[in-house]
Amino acid sequence: MKTKIFASLLLATLTCSGFSTAYLIPAVAKTPAATTANRVYAKANPAVVMIRGNKGWGSGFIISPDGYVITNAHVVKGQPAVVTLLMADGKTEIPADLVGFGKDGLDLALLKINRRGRKFPTVAPAKTAARVGDNAYAIGTPLDEAFQNTFTTGIVSALRDGGKYIQHSAPINPGNSGGPLLNDSGEVIGVNTGGFGRATGNVGLNYAIGVNLLRQFVIDARQGKSSPVATIRD
Template identity: 80%
Template sequence: MNTKIFAPLLIATLTYSCISTAYLIPAAAKTPAATTTTTANRVYTKANPAVVTIRGNSVWGSGFIISNDGYVVTNAHVIKGQPAVVTLIMADGKTEIPADVVGFGKNGLDLALLKINRRGQKFPTVALSQTTFRVGDNAYAIGTPFDEAFQNTLTTGIVSAIREGGKFIQHNAAINPGNSGGPLLNDRGEIIGVNTGGFGRDTGTVGINYAIGVDLVRQFIIEARQGKSSPVATIATE
């Protein structure tokens, strides 16, 4: 064969082969983007159903259900001066349930216990932590800041300091008026404290917030359920 003819034919054949067989090579499969569940997602999903908004005559605050028969913990200052029966707005934002005021913390302890008026109904609960919390641990707050339109808002931060041997937790998860009485949670979605207040709302300082530690909360619940709580709020008048 004439080499002058053969060479162009070979090149043409190779070129044609590359083009004509390209469609036989499958395209790289597209992997769908993975959905990542964060710790904050898990904490909120676990705890949020048990977090309630508390509505009185002139105030509102937050609280959480600690037993499936309907006991609810909040701050004394949330319901101080309110009727003996307050309204709870459940996490769905629609269901409203009356709750009796059972009792208040003694010796100025800013805690109160409520009992939902629904016999036979089982409620979602959030557990009290049995483990030690430390400075630097993650902290999660759920509550209703400013207005009921912001019901069950989640904020995150860390435990900044432990005060008075664990009686109080300093943290920097954002809380505002209305968050009072809501839970401070750990990575397992368990209660480590009850959010009570913060400094700097009028001065511009942020990130210094306080919660009552879980050991005080646990002891208060035991005494209140035994009828040993105060019938009136013992916190100082502002």
């Protein structure tokens, strides 16, 4: 009762003082979707890196505290055996060794950061594969180095080749290659690889390598079963 009386007196005071109540705009609460996106970005972004080479740049992400990094093979193909990573803070540069490439045309590569004893932020592969209609989030460095840490959202639009590849609508552009595609839990469901319509702007037809292929590639690469050279077609 006291609350209602106070509110009435406050309204009367504001009106009599010439302050129009039309300007009392209520605070807008964040939607559940926005809150989820905020959480995904905060969790995953520290583990996303930009990869510099002598032919431009791409994206990647750290999957283990000791510094193993995933990216696309086409990002580091033809690059020196040691590439430079720019961490998420946009300032720290760290060298990383090329460990190996995916076999049979798989557009993946594994790197290892040269920093013994240091623990790095990581993003984990999802335990379950993506489903059509799931939310999808991308982080990377599209178009220019100035756009590092760009975060975009969309949905999983389709699963291709038996689920090996994910079609999604989260906008990506050149430079996003090798960056993570994430689920609502901030886990990696795929590795962003390419998209259609890039000459005229992204049209929402984007592709990522699915987590099952990623998981097996990491196992093989860490056991020395990766290819020493890129096997993707030019």
